[in-house]
Amino acid sequence: MKNKILAIVTALAVIGIAYMSVLGTDIQKVSMKANNTSCIGQDMQGGSWLLLQPEGAVAQIDVTPEKIFEAQFQAASVEKHGDNYLVTVPGKLDPKLTDDLGYPGAKMVERNNTTEVTIVTAPESVITNYLKKNLDADVNVVDVGPVKYEIRTNVTRESLNAILTPVGGNVPVGAETFVEGVTANTVDETKKILGSKLYHLGLKDVKIRVVGGLVPTY
Numbered sequence: 001m002k003n004k005i006l007a008i009v010t011a012l013a014v015i016g017i018a019y020m021s022v023l024g025t026d027i028q029k030v031s032m033k034a035n036n037t038s039c040i041g042q043d044m045q046g047g048s049w050l051l052l053q054p055e056g057a058v059a060q061i062d063v064t065p066e067k068i069f070e071a072q073f074q075a076a077s078v079e080k081h082g083d084n085y086l087v088t089v090p091g092k093l094d095p096k097l098t099d100d101l102g103y104p105g106a107k108m109v110e111r112n113n114t115t116e117v118t119i120v121t122a123p124e125s126v127i128t129n130y131l132k133k134n135l136d137a138d139v140n141v142v143d144v145g146p147v148k149y150e151i152r153t154n155v156t157r158e159s160l161n162a163i164l165t166p167v168g169g170n171v172p173v174g175a176e177t178f179v180e181g182v183t184a185n186t187v188d189e190t191k192k193i194l195g196s197k198l199y200h201l202g203l204k205d206v207k208i209r210v211v212g213g214l215v216p217t218y
Helices: 002-014 065-073 123-135 157-167 184-200
Strands: 020-023 031-034 037-040 047-054 057-059 077-081 084-090 107-111 114-120 138-144 147-152 178-180 207-210
Touching: 047 184, 057 157, 065 077, 065 084, 065 123, 065 157, 123 138, 123 147, 123 157, 184 207
Parallel strands: 020 037, 047 207
Antiparallel strands: 020 047, 031 037, 057 147, 057 178, 077 084, 084 114, 107 114, 138 147
16 A cells, blocks of 8 residues: 555656645555655555645736846846847846746847846746746646636745735735636646556556646636
8 A cells, every 4th residue: 555655646746746635535544745745545445546636726916027027137127128028237147047037038248237138028927937936836827817827836825925025016805816726727637647657657546536626717
């Protein structure tokens, strides 16, 4: 039993599913952890099964990309020209910084003891990159009217506001602006990936079920 649970936890860790808790009932339980994923396994007559409970949230974010760039680059100014953002930074800039922040196509030009960084990106991508960097989690846009972000990690409204405050942002007030859980599309994708991984680990008999933690599909 313990080896089977370890294999399941390993499967979750390998494919990076840190936003799913694995639950069981009370016949025989073994509790383990891997990659921030808690796991309780279950063996029953008629086969083994795995209960997944999604951990995450879908949130509306109120923040401007300019404020994010100012904080990330310690910029003197940020200007938007069409799809381009021109970020002006005093002195020289580490050439690896743009890649680390998720903007591999950015161009740098040094002049008059300043560095001008041109970044071609959408506002949603700036916000997504900022959340990914600060939460160390997958973040995706799941709605556009208004824009909402699916955050694939255990996060609260309060902890999200704490991350957004330094860049002048917040989660707007209202029940619909922050909903715990992940979308059905994410759950379906996860079940397929996990099912394939378990199959290759010789655990094809394990049935995958999902309880709670779902938000409406956008």
